[in-house]
Amino acid sequence: MEEKKPVYKRVLIKISGEALAGEKKSGLDFAVIGSVCEAVKRCLALGVEVGIVIGGGNFWRGVKDGSGKIERTRADHMGMLATVMNCLAMADVMEQHGIDVRVQTAIEMRAIAEPYIRLRAMRHLSKGRVVLFGGGTGNPYFSTDTAAVLRAAEIEADAILLAKNIDGVYSADPRVDHDAVKYDAITYDEVLAQHLAVMDTTATSLSMDNSIPVIVFELKDPENIVRAVLGEKVGTVVTK
Numbered sequence: 001m002e003e004k005k006p007v008y009k010r011v012l013i014k015i016s017g018e019a020l021a022g023e024k025k026s027g028l029d030f031a032v033i034g035s036v037c038e039a040v041k042r043c044l045a046l047g048v049e050v051g052i053v054i055g056g057g058n059f060w061r062g063v064k065d066g067s068g069k070i071e072r073t074r075a076d077h078m079g080m081l082a083t084v085m086n087c088l089a090m091a092d093v094m095e096q097h098g099i100d101v102r103v104q105t106a107i108e109m110r111a112i113a114e115p116y117i118r119l120r121a122m123r124h125l126s127k128g129r130v131v132l133f134g135g136g137t138g139n140p141y142f143s144t145d146t147a148a149v150l151r152a153a154e155i156e157a158d159a160i161l162l163a164k165n166i167d168g169v170y171s172a173d174p175r176v177d178h179d180a181v182k183y184d185a186i187t188y189d190e191v192l193a194q195h196l197a198v199m200d201t202t203a204t205s206l207s208m209d210n211s212i213p214v215i216v217f218e219l220k221d222p223e224n225i226v227r228a229v230l231g232e233k234v235g236t237v238v239t240k
Helices: 017-024 029-047 072-096 117-125 144-154 188-193 201-209 225-227
Strands: 009-014 051-054 103-107 130-134 161-165 186-188 214-218 236-238
Touching: 009 029, 009 144, 009 225, 017 029, 017 072, 017 117, 029 051, 029 072, 029 225, 051 072, 051 117, 051 144, 072 103, 072 130, 103 117, 103 188, 117 130, 117 144, 144 161, 144 201, 161 225, 186 188, 188 201, 188 236
Parallel strands: 009 051, 009 161, 051 130, 103 130, 161 214, 186 236
Antiparallel strands: 214 236
């Protein structure tokens, strides 16, 4: 039987912080992180170059947790620090799995990570290293979804793999509306017109403007990451 070949050469994986928390809903579930690392290692073995952006919601969501209590910019800066914590944890577990990895941050913190430099990141990727992008875009008022699309565009990724707590894009929240319909494929325009909660509108518009396909799937089965890079049917594909 012929071994399947990946359909993407370089991908940007966006992982929500909540997904890394597993059943605990907050903090870190190292069993989940370990299984993600194994899936990434398989992608690397297939010759796929991998960049990763991780959210910070398992520790702090600036716009939600700080609303009405802390000034928005400062609350968002706290969220950026939460993403760096996640990147450091992921990097350590990756190294335990024999993966060569680098952490780059949008806001300089040279004692613990490299500053984000696009060409350096691309060089790491070309050498088979995983690059973890921490600190979001480095600016308040922008989500880590937007950071994921921005980094994907900058590193010339072929696709964004959006690993969430839900197995695709639905017409409504399936946890609330039992009649919600799951889409196998949908366009950016339809996502924006229907106000579907795939990514925020800034991130969706940015991916549409740069024609980067987004594959939305559930991280509960990390094998979905491998299936996505092999072009297998998984979750929902958002395209132009």
